[in-house]
Amino acid sequence: MDEDLKLLKIFEDDTIWLHNNLSSLRSKFEDNFVAVKDKGVIANGKEIQDVINILEKKNLNPSFIVIEFVHKKGVELIL
Amino acid sequence: MKIPLAVEEFYGGIRALKSCMIHARHVGGFIKFIIDTGSPHTIIGTADASRLKIPITSLAQPDLEKPIAGLNNTKLNLKIMKDTKLSFADDSGKMNVVEFPVYVNCDVIPDIRGQKTQGVPSVLGVDFLLKNSLKLIFDPNKKIAFLEKD
16 A cells, blocks of 8 residues: 555656646647656657557556646636 | 645646546556536546546446536536545545546547647546545635545
8 A cells, every 4th residue: 555655646746747847848749648757758649549559668557657638828628 | 634635737727636546347547636516426537538448338328317418518428437446645644445436438539620639637526525525625826725524
């Protein structure tokens, strides 16, 4: 359980890193899905399946990795 | 018990977010939810459903007597993932596990007018608060949010 907690914290930290760095990531990855691990982008693609395929080729399990869409500046999502 | 939430700028708004472990039949991983008091149900979004490789063809259909529609009467393509376990950390660092059925959005991630989109995000709905007798404290001014059990 301690190991789960540690890995969950890393996932959470990667999520926060992505949100805090969205502006700088936008110049390179706008309208792409990006995968983030250890506070860095490790894969990107126009479709989420492209990113999943890249991670699997690297023997990484996408279920445990942050994947997020880098939207255009000014986009507001209304739920 | 308090469950700390992250408060982040996300898709153009300040939102309360919670990362959890998720386990269900043939499913295991991490997921980030937006806390959404406007949703009566917890729903796994389109991108997360792909990332977690949720076997949507084997999930149960929702109760057709209680159809669920989105805003503006949008049709939602939802299925139910029963016996889903969500694990999350509280403020003492202890992991808590909750088991309840969650909905899965089975739509594909759409292009809108030729533009790629993020798909529908995953939301932690009011059912999660009811199931755990939790209240939500959310102060977007101070960027503080947590769930609390009396």
